[in-house]
Amino acid sequence: MLQEESDLSLIIAQIVQKLKGSNLYAQLERQAWGSWEKRILKSLNSMCTELSIPLARKRPVGEQKELLNKWNEMGTDEPDLSLFRPVYAPKDFLEVLINLRNPNYESGDSLSFRTHLGLIQVPLKVKDIPELKEFFVELGLTTGQLGIDDSTQVPPELFENEHVRIGQKVLTQQDSAAAQQYIRQGSPTALRAELWALILNISSHPEDILYYEQLKTNVIQHDLLVDSLIYKDVKLTASNDDYYFVFEDYLYQVLLCFSRDTSVLSHFAYNSASPPKSYIRGKLGLEEYAVFYPPNGVIPFHGFSMYVAPLCFLYHEPSKLYQIFREMYVRFFFRLHSISSHPSGIVSLCLLFETLLQTYLPQLFYHLREIGAQPLRISFKWMVRAFSGYLATDQLLLLWDRILGYNSLEILAVLAAAVFAFRAVNLMEVTSLAAAEAVLADLSTLKVMPLLQIFLFATVT
Amino acid sequence: MSRVSVPCHVKGTVALQVGDVRTSQGRPGVLVIDVTFPSVAPFELQEIMFKNYYTAFLTIRVRQHTSTHTPAKWVTCLRDYCLMPDPHSEEGAQEYVSLFKHQMLCDMAQVLELRLILRQPSPLWLSFTVEELQIFQQGPKSPSMTFPKWLSHPVPCEQPTPLLEGLPDPSRVSSEVQQMWALTEMIRASHTSTRIGRFDVDGCYDLNLLSYT
Numbered sequence: 112m113l114q115e116e117s118d119l120s121l122i123i124a125q126i127v128q129k130l131k132g133s134n135l136y137a138q139l140e141r142q143a144w145g146s147w148e149k150r151i152l153k154s155l156n157s158m159c160t161e162l163s164i165p166l167a168r169k170r171p172v173g174e175q176k177e178l179l180n181k182w183n184e185m186g187t188d189e190p191d192l193s194l195f196r197p198v199y200a201p202k203d204f205l206e207v208l209i210n211l212r213n214p215n216y217e218s219g220d221s222l223s224f225r226t227h228l229g230l231i232q233v234p235l236k237v238k239d240i241p242e243l244k245e246f247f248v249e250l251g252l253t254t255g256q257l258g259i260d261d262s263t264q265v266p267p268e269l270f271e272n273e274h275v276r277i278g279q280k281v282l283t284q285q286d287s288a289a290a291q292q293y294i295r296q297g298s299p300t301a302l303r304a305e306l307w308a309l310i311l312n313i314s315s316h317p318e319d320i321l322y323y324e325q326l327k328t329n330v331i332q333h334d335l336l337v338d339s340l341i342y343k344d345v346k347l348t349a350s351n352d353d354y355y356f357v358f359e360d361y362l363y364q365v366l367l368c369f370s371r372d373t374s375v376l377s378h379f380a381y382n383s384a385s386p387p388k389s390y391i392r393g394k395l396g397l398e399e400y401a402v403f404y405p406p407n408g409v410i411p412f413h414g415f416s417m418y419v420a421p422l423c424f425l426y427h428e429p430s431k432l433y434q435i436f437r438e439m440y441v442r443f444f445f446r447l448h449s450i451s452s453h454p455s456g457i458v459s460l461c462l463l464f465e466t467l468l469q470t471y472l473p474q475l476f477y478h479l480r481e482i483g484a485q486p487l488r489i490s491f492k493w494m495v496r497a498f499s500g501y502l503a504t505d506q507l508l509l510l511w512d513r514i515l516g517y518n519s520l521e522i523l524a525v526l527a528a529a530v531f532a533f534r535a536v537n538l539m540e541v542t543s544l545a546a547a548e549a550v551l552a553d554l555s556t557l558k559v560m561p562l563l564q565i566f567l568f569a570t571v572t
Numbered sequence: 573m574s575r576v577s578v579p580c581h582v583k584g585t586v587a588l589q590v591g592d593v594r595t596s597q598g599r600p601g602v603l604v605i606d607v608t609f610p611s612v613a614p615f616e617l618q619e620i621m622f623k624n625y626y627t628a629f630l631t632i633r634v635r636q637h638t639s640t641h642t643p644a645k646w647v648t649c650l651r652d653y654c655l656m657p658d659p660h661s662e663e664g665a666q667e668y669v670s671l672f673k674h675q676m677l678c679d680m681a682q683v684l685e686l687r688l689i690l691r692q693p694s695p696l697w698l699s700f701t702v703e704e705l706q707i708f709q710q711g712p713k714s715p716s717m718t719f720p721k722w723l724s725h726p727v728p729c730e731q732p733t734p735l736l737e738g739l740p741d742p743s744r745v746s747s748e749v750q751q752m753w754a755l756t757e758m759i760r761a762s763h764t765s766t767r768i769g770r771f772d773v774d775g776c777y778d779l780n781l782l783s784y785t
Contacts, residue, residue, distance in 0.1 A: 149784060152782045152783075152784055153784075155782055156781050156782055159780070159781060160781075165778060165779060165780060166779035166780060166781065166782065167777050167778060167779040168777075168778050169776070169777065169778060213662070214698075215625075215626055215697050215698050215699060215700075216696060216697065216698070217695065217696050217697065217698055233662070234660060234661045234662055234696065235661060235662050235663075236657075236658050236661035236662065236663045329771070333772070333777050371771065373770070373771050387782045387783075388782070388783045389779045389780070389781065389782050389783055390779070390783060391776055391777070391778060391779065395783070401783075402771060402772070402777065402779070403771065404779055404782060406771030452662060
């Protein structure tokens, strides 16, 4: 009996550790994250004082009415955002990651077998290609894939028709686990919206719609500084994108409500970050007047709105779009901009990318390093945004199908390495970082599934 | 099972190394920690708990009290227990670990002294040890409950008292009351746990600056 008890508690402890992956290497993470968080807070505070704008204020009634009237067309508004600047951009975050050091790690001054040749110097365990082949076994050469086996040259009877039929069956059964397994081979366009909702456990109950309306009311009542940051971000990124500018209004409706959603705070239980705090005006230090800012604890950075933009292709009803985005954020996207040792965390993804490149394209890696173009400097922005805005939308959705199917973001690192492998010949001829960036500037013509398949299963090592 | 912490004295770590410690270039890969129990009689060990700090493998030897007058011998009770699956990477490096009596190779009935042998074969780490070491013995068993006689031998049903005129059947009333009670319990249990999601304090959310603490 005792054996079972302690076995059970060990198993539970292991499961808890896996869930709380970000909390394992507390010492390393807290120091690095603490100073980074302080930098963000300082940046936000200085923006407040420079522009003399409060962090948050209650809107006067007239303004509330006005906002309510143009709720569906906030994109037509052209506020003066020139003085606002994003709190941070992915490249600032990369600098923080590059400077992560383990105090117990021997990193001598001279180059030795211990020095990491890439930018990331933290010795986390990452998968190598044999392990990745096992993990992504459904992407193998002998398994049918949407993104490969549904191209016009392949007759649909071979794979596509049967795959669609199975997808419809999964949906009628409403089996979430089966959907997750099914979507590893890609989702037919017609079924994608429902499949994602099934996997993420999103259903449209009246209380969910009511919750979204409540958030909308919160947006109307209170004006946050973060709103201006969101406006600026949308104008800078999504509105300039050929595919996503039509969804500008949706993006405001989702992101402004997202900032007010306190249920997002619960994800900080497994995120090593902590939400910024503030005190109601004048009551500094009194705990009863302490609140989180923004209410959901997430400060948006440059490019944040690109997490929402692709979802607009799938969902047109604002409250459902909102719920899907929120669930995707607290399951996956938060790991892309917070420091943790989780295998899907951005640090592990960066290390996985660099390790794959070094191991399987050593000449390319060495060449790029010699010309001062560390590969991670180019691929980091792809991974932080989960390739949103860099790939064509149909390819991006096929990629995000696999993220949901495998419940892991590691595929982003594998794809980044595969892109470098694909353009290796051109990259070997460049002589500067700018030229390397130019070779890899346009990914919109790439087909992700063949790239992944070739890199994982068809490259001679 | 309750457990009671045993006060222990952890001696300083001793590095095992071949050759002269000062002139040798490399770092020791084996450390030994002795744990004694000066003020406690030989006890039965229940659990060992500690926080790992970059130790890859752990071996524990125990010296037990023997009834005869032969000197107590050291016996290995845990051999090469793996704490870090890959000694070169971070996994498992700073975890909390619990080891139980049943995982040991020998009986732990009369423990006098423990010796922890830590191994870290990877040259990447500057130092390694285990921290926050705690030893537990079995706590007092909860007193066994003897059921009162009337629970295990229910009294046979008594004859129901004769119905008074004009009053409803008591057994029917009691079953209906029970159903109503079950309904109220259901409603009470199913109250939604979704939060209202208020982020303001009494309708006020006027903020000036963020706090750094």
